Amino acid sequence: MDDAPDSHASTPPAGPGTAPDSLRSIGLTKIGEGRFKATNARGGETFMGTGGEDPDFTPVELLLAAIAGCSAIDVDLITRKRAGSTTFELTSEGHKVRDEQGNHVTGLRLSFDVQFPEGPEGDAAREALPRAIAQSRDRLCSVSRTVQLGADVTYEQR
Known part of the structure; x- marks a missing residue:
């Protein structure tokens, strides 16, 4: 996950009432055929897939x-x-x-x-x-x- 200061340079502007620390993001990486891993900024991971044979959500x-x-x-x-x-x-x-x-x-x-x-x-x-x-x-x-x-x-x- 890119933590560079400009990593969200193209993020749409926040609306009224938005705190400076309001941005939430995850990174998503393909790990197999129809399978992906989502990672948050704290290092947490969850997996997702197509709902076929694998148990992923x-x-x-x-x-x-x-x-x-x-x-x-x-x-x-x-x-x-x-x-x-x-x-x-x-x-x-x-x-x-x-x-x-x-x-x-x-x-x-x-x-x-x-x-x-x-x-x-x-x-x-x-x-x-x-x-x-x-x-x-x-x-x-x-x-x-x-x-x-x-x-x-x-x-x-x-």
Whole structure:
């Protein structure tokens, strides 16, 4: 990954309300036929592929995981102030379709199964859960908010 000062010289300008340290990026490298490795600036790696024989996530599955992970982090941060969860499971799903608009995903849905211990702290966390989910959906989760609001994607050849 190129960390040179001008490595993002062609990055589209940020919009209003953008902090100077707002840029996020990954590098993607082909590692085999239909297989790619994504690497972040901290050295983390994940793999993606076409969904054939290899177990790698497809790009659509990574989108679903990103939405689920983003919302899960939000909801957990809010509810754990009251009580830690005893169960925290989340399903993220959507339909990959091909129509007159081209390929895209429709009907995105998150389904939360979050349980808390018995007692006053657990009761407080259960009470906060619906609001936490709504805050993630309506304001906090950058990934789902980007999908909901839409974002321009610029393609370029280097």
